Amino acid sequence: MTVEKTKTRLNIGADPREFQKRPSWTNEDILALLDEEDGTLDPRIYTDEDLYRLEQERVFGRAWILLGHETHVPKPGDFLTTYMGEDPVILVRQKDKSLRVFLNQCPHRGMRICRTDGGNAKSFTCSYHGWAYDLGGNLINVPYESEAFCSDFNKSEWGPTHARVETYKGLVFANWDKNAPTLLEYLSDATYYMDHMLDRTPAGTEVIGGMQKWVIPCNWKFAAEQFCSDMYHAGTVSHLSGIEAGLPEGMELSDTKIPTVGYQFRAKWGGHGTGFYVGEPGMMLAIMGPKVTEYWTDSEAANRAEKHLGSAERARQLMVQHMTVFPTCSFLPGINTVRTWQPRGPHETEIWAFTVVDADAPEEVKEEYRRQTLRTFSAGGVFEQDDGENWVEIQSVLRGHQARKRRFNIQMGKGRSGVGNKDFPGSIGYVYNEEAARGLYRQWIRMMTEPSWETLGP
Amino acid sequence: MIDEKMRAATRQGDISLEALSLQHEVEQFYYREALLLDRHEFNDWFDLLDEDIRYFMPIRTNRTRREQKKLEYTKDNEFAHFDDDLTMMRGRQRKLMSDVGWSENPASRTRHIVGNVLIEEELSASELSVVSSFIVYRNRLERQVDIFAGERLDVLRRAENELGFKIAKRTIHIDQSTILSNNLSLFF
Structure with missing residues (x-):
């Protein structure tokens, strides 16, 4: 990867070697985006579509993301819809006062389960085919389940994807990655x-x-x-x-x-x-x-x-x-x-x-x-x-x-x-x-x- | 005389000369007010705000029909897009007129279209509550375009100025939940 560093040099317009390059990013390419010793940064980190897609997976799929404050959802059934990267999630206060976070997506056909910004709910029902979820994000009702579904259909396997949720002094964070450090370790x-x-x-x-x-x-x-x-x-x-x-x-x-x-x-x-x-x-x-x-x-x-x-x-x-x-x-x-x-x-x-x-x-x-x-x-x-x-x-x-x-x-x-x-x-x-x-x-x-x-x- | 006219105008279906003339006067006020904003005569516009102005734009949210009435707009003690008194508005004026107020220097081009003007109620001998709709178009720098629509709920107060009224209260219900613009550096 040859990129102009800090010293101004005459540009050659387009680098012929760039034409031969494959479009995806190797680790070596990504490491070259920042040079801490020189103090330079490649601005493609702000613009590149491929980097953005990788970022959704590698950064937003693994980092602790701020969702809100505990007092956004003080009472059981209170919920807030928000995002972790581009993934929509629902943050819900449980009956035992704990918090749960799950993907705002019905696993049946991918519809958004909840389409409001927040409120208080007893359950969430997908407005496409009526699959219903309890406050904990468990699938509890499937219309015509016995008449229409198959014998090996098991509701417990078909809830939305869940995220880890932890708080630091009122701020609520969530993380998709089960191997990520605890929030407190992460905050360092x-x-x-x-x-x-x-x-x-x-x-x-x-x-x-x-x-x-x-x-x-x-x-x-x-x-x-x-x-x-x-x-x-x-x-x-x-x-x-x-x-x-x-x-x-x-x-x-x-x-x-x-x-x-x-x-x-x-x-x-x-x-x-x-x-x-x-x-x-x-x-x-x-x-x-x-x-x-x-x-x-x-x-x-x-x-x-x-x-x-x-x-x-x-x-x-x-x-x-x-x-x-x-x-x-x-x-x-x-x-x-x-x-x-x-x-x-x-x-x-x-x-x-x-x-x-x-x-x-x-x-x-x-x-x-x-x-x-x-x-x-x-x-x-x-x-x-x-x-x-x-x-x-x-x-x-x-x-x-x-x-x-x-x-x-x-x-x-x-x-x-x-x-x-x-x-x-x-x-x-x-x-x-x-x-x-x-x-x-x-x-x-x-x-x-x-x-x-x-x-x-x- | 003023209150006679206002009383008459707020009677529903009243097409007396007084009612028509007050309707005309209020509409002219809004058209001239819009022109002040769109021609960047901001000092004159800020002079239309009365001492006790509340310039208020609550946040609008997506709710179920069941909860909409209760929760759609943020309340007085909650966050808002604007909730200013005159001192705060005067600060905004200083920013707007400043050489270093980058969000409006170079200035935006705006067009305020005000319509559906309804004189709702005569609140006192000198105050009217008026509802109107607006569309505000903004074009900024090379090619930024923003379009805002919404409703204004005003309290207009009789004043000894060229336009005949000052704005004692303006509540703006903007027809967006997520503001689809990089800032709200303009006035509604």
Whole structure:
């Protein structure tokens, strides 16, 4: 595989050797897509149809995927329909309060079993031929079974495919692969940073009702990588107008102080990453306003969070945190938007977003979280609007052959992260960094090339 | 005088001159409002929002008929596409007018078509509740096209301005559950 690296050279238009190549991807080809040492990335990971198909199987078939929050389905029979990759699934609260996840597909002829977004059900009946399933996803009724079916037909063999389901402090994840590590092992040393949002109080979090969904014509990895590793765009130019929208009347953009102190973390295993500012509340104020900022940094709840998390640095000084749990679970502790990037082909992503709050927060704080999150991080959000603009344009440019041939630069902070920060454990570097992005793509490459959890596992 | 006209107009089937004239006035308000948005005269449009505006677009979901009434739209304490007061809307205005507001710089081309205007109720001597339908077409950059349709439930309030009304409340029921667009950087 010869691909232009970082240095500009004259193109030869089309490489004659490329014409001889078979279309599928060998492990060697895939490994060459990322060069961590050079800090370069082949943009075909965002565009190639064959890679996308492999990704559905090797990444989305084996990774833990975020489905929602436990409080989306509090009561027995409550259900939510969502996706794991392109596969539709139903998440159901059982009578014994446990959770089950199964493919939203009737094994008889492949029809979607449930066609609503959620609700409360006693059972699910396929609207094609009436096969009915209980809340646990077991086939319980087949019309005209005795008259019409065959003697060796056994209902217990014909339920939908089930997934493993586990939760981490309220967030519900599922995995198709029986050999995958447990969710906790999978999250690796990233849980420490997830807790900044999920574990500020013994009461935990609850969801603000509703799942917002919208479509961005771009590859899911742009979004996942940005939430994993990109404070750079927020601290430079992408979101300047979002900050302007949050300024009190009479204050100018030039009066605001964009923080400069902060860190980025790359998980030791798994492709998870996060970054955050420390100490300077300007950006948080612009996003969430004074009420939420005070709640986060200087309130009874902040005192309690400090005790619960063990340090003021974690509980009240760390701000505007961005985070991705590989592959498609992203959230912003402090802003508290949580989302799954649902892949819809190499060129399209659906965003499924919700907001969480401390379950014991005062009602007015919950209300303020609701209003500020929808004002800033949503389809109409004054910050998020501009993310959609960037990713769509990149995806569109990548239709070009020359554009896809030129490797991207992901060199920022190369070789500069390390263990030893006194406040923040794990591999830590400066806040403007692409170490976590390199981690995310490394995990993607590993899942795309390593067939067994024996080598792949943590 | 105003309230006489409004009272008359909200009586069903009333085709008195007052009723027709108020219907005309409300429709003209909507046409001119749409023109402000489509000609990017945003400062004038934001001036039509009254001090206590609630600009609200709940999320719409797919439900069984049995649960539709109860669950189709997200509720007041749940997530929404928009739920803004005037301060939040003024922030959106600053973003929209900003040189660094990338989602609308370069600007979208939009066309707001407003129809099916029904004056539903006279809420007070100075307030009307009005239902209308809209289709909003957006074309953006080289070839992005979005089409939105839906219903607006407005409270219009008499005002001493050129158009005769301000918007005291706007609830937008958009006819999409998943928003089929990369953002909602426009107004309805």
